[in-house]
Amino acid sequence: MNSNLLKDLKYKVFQSGNPVFFYIGINVLIFVVFALLNIPFFLSGKGGVMYDALIREYAGFPASLSKLPTRFYTIITYQFFHDGLWHILFNMLWLFWLGNIFLDFLKPRQFHFVYLAGGIAGALLYLLAYNIFPVFAEVRPDATVIGSSAAVMAVIVATATLLPDYSMRLLLFGEVKLKYLALAYIVLDLIGIASKDAGGSFAHIGGAVLGFTYIKLLKGGADWSKIFKRKPKLRVVKNDSGKQTGRKQNEGVNQEEIDRILDKISKTGYNKLSKQEKETLFKASKD
Structure with missing residues (x-):
């Protein structure tokens, strides 16, 4: 039974192709x-060493510009470490709930982009704020941020921007x-700027801006996630005249049609879609 459970978990995380399960x-x-x-460390009386001296120092994203040349990689690693059980629990719950809604309408490739780029945007806004505002000058040399909250916030806001009237x-x-x-979360983070967890709030806002901007540009026809897109393969087929032609293996669905369907969902809900519209949306999500 335990063996089957481990195999099932391994499949969902690494082989299912579902990025929500992968990041969770x-x-x-x-x-x-x-x-x-x-x-x-805890039993030896040095419980804080692991997180304060090791994880935050070497995996957390620093606010100090002088540390970036040797800690440049932390713009990615900080997104996968958490400061306590409640921190990771709430992040993973929201990632599961909103991430699966996201994937009902968009592609896994787009989810990967929003998650990773949201985390990067959050780190950059955090860095900018801590080096611009004088109030952070005293804590800046040792300040770091960890957690997937910025990445999760990007997914939340991206989903809310895509489907504003979708209810849960x-x-x-x-x-x-x-x-x-999404608006409630943003307001709470704006309030949090004037608290001791200002760094986390700035990171969340950075992720939110990325998620919002990505979807707005996507609706306008610009898909930043194409940097992750594999070059389409060509296969040879014969037409009625017997000539051979090259054709993309996976021809994309018309973007205007997808936009029309998404607009209909935001106004009337998913259940109001016709069978053909649902099939079109499903095909687009697999493209």
């Missing part, structure tokens, strides 16, 4: 491994439209 799996795996490694049921609140959910 990687984040949870890293958290569990380092939490276990932290046990000897929340405990105690009932049905809430995604546009109000």
Whole structure:
């Protein structure tokens, strides 16, 4: 049974092709491994060494410009480390809920881009803020940020921008439209700028800006995620006249048609789509 469970988890994380499971799996795996490694430090009375002296120093993204030449890689690594159980739990729950909605309408390639670029945008805004505003001058030399919150925020805002009137049921609140959910998070982060966790709030806002900008440009026909797109393969086929022609193996669905369907979903909901429209959307998500 345990063997089957591990095989199932391995398949979902690494072989299913679902980026939501992939990022959740990687984040949870890293958290569990380092939490276990932290046990000897805790028992020896040096519980803070693992996170403060090792993870934050070598995997967290620094606010100090002088550290970047030797910590340049942290713009990626900081997105996969978390400061406690509640930190990772809430991030992974929101990534699961909103990420799967995202993938109902867009491609895995686009999800990869939004997640990673959202984390990068969050780190850059954090760096900019801590080096511009005088209030952070005293803490800047040792300040770092860790967590996938900026990346998750990019996914949340991207999904809400794509489907603003899509509703999800929340405990105690009932049905809430995604546009109000995203707005609430942004307002909380703006308030959080004037708190001790200002770095995290700046990172979240950076991720939100990336998610919003990506979807707006996507609707205008510009897809930044194409940097991850593989070159389409050509195959030889015969037409009716017997001549051979080259054709792309996976011809894309008309973008204008996809935009029309997405607009219809945002106004009337997914269930109002015709069978043909649902098939068109499914085909586009697999392209």
